Amino acid sequence: MTPPLSPVSKIGFVGASRFTLPVVRWILGKGYPVVWIDQNFSALEESLALFQTQMAEEERLGERTHVLTSQLSSLLSGSTSLMDLVGCDLVIDGTRDHLEGKIDLARSLEQLLGDRVLLGVFLESLTVSHIASRITHPERLIGLRPVGLPPRVLQSFEIISGVETAPECVTRVSDFSRMLNLEPAIVREGPGGIVNRLLARLFSEALLLPRQVRGEHDALDRALAQSGLAIHPFEMIRRLGEYEVSGMITFFRRYYGLSFPLPEELPLSSAMTSSFLHDDSDTFIREVTHGGSTIALSDWADGVFLAVTNEAVQIVSEGVSDFDTVDRITRIAFLGENTTTGLLSKGAQRGWPLILSGLWDYSNRTGGRVWPSPMLQLWASSTRN
Known part of the structure; x- marks a missing residue:
């Protein structure tokens, strides 16, 4: 004993x-x-x-x-x-x-x-x-x-x-x-817990933006801040380093397959580093071209935000932790001190049908890579009814 x-x-x-x-x-x-x-x-x-x-x-x-x-x-x-x-x-x-x-x-x-x-x-x-x-x-x-x-x-x-x-x-x-x-x-116990899994989703989505936007990583960081995320993915990627970020995404890819893709070439070029260290440019790319259509950068940022929210919903769906715990942890780690709600509460406030609709749009833009969580679809359906 x-x-x-x-x-x-x-x-x-x-x-x-x-x-x-x-x-x-x-x-x-x-x-x-x-x-x-x-x-x-x-x-x-x-x-x-x-x-x-x-x-x-x-x-x-x-x-x-x-x-x-x-x-x-x-x-x-x-x-x-x-x-x-x-x-x-x-x-x-x-x-x-x-x-x-x-x-x-x-x-x-x-x-x-x-x-x-x-x-x-x-x-x-x-x-x-x-x-x-x-x-x-x-x-x-x-x-x-x-x-x-x-x-x-x-x-x-x-x-x-x-x-x-x-x-x-x-x-x-x-x-x-x-x-x-x-x-x-x-x-x-499960792959990566809460914070690392959501970080891997954020990094993966950010790194798969069109190359011309990835070159202006500070623009995406600002757009994501406007969408509500307090964390700046490209700043954090540079701080953690290419090896750590690729290792994190590869770990989740092992469990969840191509829904966590890793770009063949991470955008940590000397030009990106120089831009980060000497950001004296007022350039802010507001639109990107995707599939022949023009998409506002703010829409891309919102899509990334929705993808991270969807991952948080899926964590609850898998029983890794409960709604309140995931919500509290996402508030602490992703939304900052100036808010009293986490990703899940924000999703409920915005309305799960709207979250689901926006995520379907984002999924279409990304070739179906990000698929709405079954629990998100259930919550959206229950809200409509």
Whole structure:
């Protein structure tokens, strides 16, 4: 019989990087001690230095006192040895998505830590079961995805339960998330969870725009902002890099086929990079040619918005998570702080029949690539009746 899990009072974090730093800072800010581990000394040293730089800058700006800075710094310890994780109640693997590497780390942690310790793992393109099927205690493994970065807008954790994850594990991590003032979003195990799947849809649709519009990526970003999306896909694509974006889309293509197409050539040319870094042009392409007809760029942007909304509906349809959770997560991750509703609530306000009609138009323009979710069709039919 597996012993009961310990209350979470000390956290271990494996993987030092700019991605994990905001989460480490958030946990420290709530008063929890963190042991930050990276077996690459240079990566650990760089991340610790960046932490101190950020603390010093916020102190200089008057955003925190010297006493508070000292308190936060005293809660953080860095190490290159996994042995220093002994005594932690929750250990989070924040390393990059490499299956064998994550399995090896999980096995090492199982041997090192007691049976009462939770193992959390940040996942992008892997599932909990990919790892759980090859370790000794799959019931203690749970997937995590922070929602809303950088730290000042961190608002939730996607908590992904694997097939063998113990309910007590889900409860304990959910309670800890609430202690961090992060409302947990419970997600059933499936390809990519909520945020990554919607990001992959957004990236895929944006990258398949006609070449002349893709060359003016800032125009599409502005048009999408006008349609309601707070996230700028091309800016984010450049920040994440070609490898990460293509990997994300390829992952979902594995599960959903050609509905997640990947262009043969991503629009990350030197011209695009130059335009991003030196955007002194007032050019805004307002219309594009498609199939011999002229389409307003705003209509293209609205089509992309509808495609992402349709994906959110399909996530509910598949039982990955419920309406309210998907709506809340999409508000946080895609619509920004200035709105109280998510994609699903906005769809209901706009009217599901109108959403469906607009999506059919967009589907016709894209050769039927984006197909309306059966649940969207059901909601539209129910609304009409």
